[in-house]
Amino acid sequence: MQDILNDICKTITAEPNKGKVASYIPELACIDPEQFGISVALPDGQVFNAGSAHQLFSIQSISKVFTLTIALGKLGDAIWSRVGREPSGDPFNSIVQLEHEGGKPRNPFINAGAIAVTDAIMMGHKPRETLGEILQFVRFIADDNSIGIDEKVAQSEKLTGDRNASLAHFMAAFGNLKNPVEQVLGTYFHHCSISMSCEQLAQAGLFLVSDGINESTGFRVVSAQRARRINSLMMMCGHYDGSGEFAYRVGLPGKSGVGGGILAIAPGKASIAVWSPGLDSIGNSKLGTQALELLVQKTGWSIFGH
């Protein structure tokens, strides 16, 4: 495995076209696109790293997997009255579908859906409390208490967050936000600004590898059925309108973030985190996807084969 990762790292760092770093969040715009990291965490607790696997980066939309997991724990299936579970076929920040479908976002991984999920888990609490809860959960599943929020990134998002504010107010107009819009957005911007390394992220994904149990710590995080369902949502909706492409090329459930990270799950086999800040035109990590494609070719981990 270590050899495989080293190979991938060599191939990826040699790629001339690294994609474009997200420019609409100023704090992310100045990240060096040359960086690359990959971590593979196995159920038995082993972790293999290559490249800048310990470098912290902004997990951005990958946090949506964690907030969805929390929401399912708190509300159960009631969350599905607030958000759907179908691919949207639209960009991450599209508002068209919201108007056509009465303010109910298609799925929890597009921005509108994740804002609705954030609202759902607030349950009348203040942003600070909700963020504390989210952070505690992420630290728990990653088994690492050092994980925190990058306040500079959170502020930077806030300043340029008009598109998300538009989505939030739109849902509020349909009664699909219960807490004040400002507070929901503040909470959303902050949990998107959690900083993690590839290694931490790979470990945080382990509960999705083993039917809800993090086998390295022995803790059950969610039921087997719920773990499988979260994986199915990552598969169908984890890469916005590039989800089909990711399924076709990589063949694993995965969730990307505009910070350049991707968390991918090979059920029964491994939790994988990659990071390369340059994005493709849809907003998914260009070389991160390529690294995962190489990894799956070398390991045969696609869930569509055997």
Place this chain on the structure above:
Amino acid sequence: MQDILNDICKTITAEPNKGKVASYIPELACIDPEQFGISVALPDGQVFNAGSAHQLFSIQSISKVFTLTIALGKLGDAIWSRVGREPSGDPFNSIVQLEHEGGKPRNPFINAGAIAVTDAIMMGHKPRETLGEILQFVRFIADDNSIGIDEKVAQSEKLTGDRNASLAHFMAAFGNLKNPVEQVLGTYFHHCSISMSCEQLAQAGLFLVSDGINESTGFRVVSAQRARRINSLMMMCGHYDGSGEFAYRVGLPGKSGVGGGILAIAPGKASIAVWSPGLDSIGNSKLGTQALELLVQKTGWSIFGH
């Protein structure tokens, strides 16, 4: 396995709400909604049946899996210049996305995409020749030369096929059909009218279970990579705007048809065909989906767990 299928059959036939039989194709509208069949074909050649597993039914859109496979064989990746591979988020017969995206259908499993694929495999040949080729392929992968086309259903579709004619002419206007519209539609209506039993269908899917090889016959149908990619497309797009729901509930790549059939693939494990003519509001078999959900619960075959 036989006990599991018998149990499922008992549960499903006892369900009071069977959904609604497709009404827009007259010949299908008169099918008895009480019928149910299920077949599970294992790579080693064993087949388990329950209910009306030998009853022939119209496979309808399930044929799109076979025409896509043929198109990939003939054109390779060039087919992707004609059709995309993303979930559409729209109903099976929607034309909106076609206008917004210049006549290129989102994926090969919505009607527009399947019509484009049908056009692509015609390559200037007459409908009769193309249909011969499709039928030959289906007979080959199912290892059953008795499979044929129900001409009554084909005629019935033709009479009510204005929506598909609209899609075809729209693509033709953008130069995305090379053969005469009438001939492409005739070919399309006919391959949708192939009649198969659950048992035949399950056997036809075996090459997708074992990385491209039908292990019971020993024939390689497609490469391992291609088999995985076809599975990924079935997962992402096989149930129209109900694909997310199917992934969430069943967790297997699958393709439905308005005849009430579903072909589902459990990679490495089994090819499954179910049939129940009543449809849900999206156009997928209501009890067929439920039967697959039960089967996956009992066997643990979800590709999202281990």
Place this chain on the structure above:
Amino acid sequence: MQDILNDICKTITAEPNKGKVASYIPELACIDPEQFGISVALPDGQVFNAGSAHQLFSIQSISKVFTLTIALGKLGDAIWSRVGREPSGDPFNSIVQLEHEGGKPRNPFINAGAIAVTDAIMMGHKPRETLGEILQFVRFIADDNSIGIDEKVAQSEKLTGDRNASLAHFMAAFGNLKNPVEQVLGTYFHHCSISMSCEQLAQAGLFLVSDGINESTGFRVVSAQRARRINSLMMMCGHYDGSGEFAYRVGLPGKSGVGGGILAIAPGKASIAVWSPGLDSIGNSKLGTQALELLVQKTGWSIFGH
């Protein structure tokens, strides 16, 4: 003329179905739907009234005619880089078109367009200053210094203005708002909350009757060409996705507001204001439209005949 208005008033007040009072602005929801007023102002200064023509009501979107006139005065044709001049075919608060056309509203009379126009006339000034300017202009054209803003209505709009906030943030995300969103919305909500009577409103419209000159006061407000162009915009876009219906039935340029008022212009003949709080399904005054239809039938004032 007085007889005509009395007749219309009698017919309208006898109508059993008055439409539905706008419910989404609480302060407007409690207006008595039984009220009706009509005023006809002639270029020579004569005004004919019937019903509650002196009752103040919230002019709401009719204020968009005045802010557009101010914006044209301040920016000239440069305003058209910020907003289009085509009917939208969509409801007044739709956001779909904004996403498809990069944050540029179709015309100045849908909500998004009017918010952009409000932003344009602020030019860095505070809401209070801009509102002062708008109010001064309305008092000037109506020749009535008693006209003011209903602060309760303005607060009421603010509380329920999520849909407008969504539109504003969406445009801000595309750089099509220059002032802080909160301030633009505050200004917008306030100018929509101007209270006027039918008589005041009819007088305010006189400059559009006589090619830019209010002949009763002798003041030129805008050039002849500009007056005609404002009329053309009222004709094409003044009733949202009911503009075609209004043109068909009434045949005059007009602008409606959800307060139940309509300002209609018969070029060379009269400025007409009607008020009936009940709305049709599109959000235009149901009986107000009917009153104008009757007036045009009796006077032959349609601009489509002679």
Place this chain on the structure above:
Amino acid sequence: MQDILNDICKTITAEPNKGKVASYIPELACIDPEQFGISVALPDGQVFNAGSAHQLFSIQSISKVFTLTIALGKLGDAIWSRVGREPSGDPFNSIVQLEHEGGKPRNPFINAGAIAVTDAIMMGHKPRETLGEILQFVRFIADDNSIGIDEKVAQSEKLTGDRNASLAHFMAAFGNLKNPVEQVLGTYFHHCSISMSCEQLAQAGLFLVSDGINESTGFRVVSAQRARRINSLMMMCGHYDGSGEFAYRVGLPGKSGVGGGILAIAPGKASIAVWSPGLDSIGNSKLGTQALELLVQKTGWSIFGH
């Protein structure tokens, strides 16, 4: 008037940028873009011409005014159950709105709407009979029996008419066509291929100038109310998604055709026909619009002033 037209003719023919001749109908693609004609017909029977006012050209969508008039005569208001009367905000050949609104076109002047109107006036008759009727009507209102159909253009449209075939089949799928699609399209293509000169066209429009009566012949064609309503529809929908622009610049009800002609009505004053084959990006005659703008400036005929 003759001097005005000569001036306009001089200005227009000196314009270097003539727009682009419609390319999608081969027979129209080879028209010389340098040609220009203008005719002004007064109610008293006088006609003023300049340029190639006697040159025949393909009236294309201008024929939709005549078929709508016929349909209103045959069906009365019942036609409005088949087609709406709102601007669409979409291009002439868009299908998106049709899907969103159940196969009912927004208005009779976009292609879909005109096809539905053509179907409505067929009433079970054969294309030849219906065309005879349309031609007879056009000859009657223009008082000129020499008017005919250019069969070459009709054939040319048929060959490239996939977009219109798509619209027609789409409506047929919703039950909004009663006659066979092929026959409706054949009739539609043929009435679009009527050839007229500016002079003939201007005379054909006279009934819309004088509240339904052609005062030069003395014949009443439609009621005053109907004439005004047809004018309102031309105003609101006559130039597709450029209708707002035409209202803003010209200020007259008008209907354009991709052959480069425009028929404009100044109620009570004149019927005007212009022809310049080069089109703008929306599909309306570029210099034709400019000529009308000049004419209205010189005559003050805008319906929005006095």
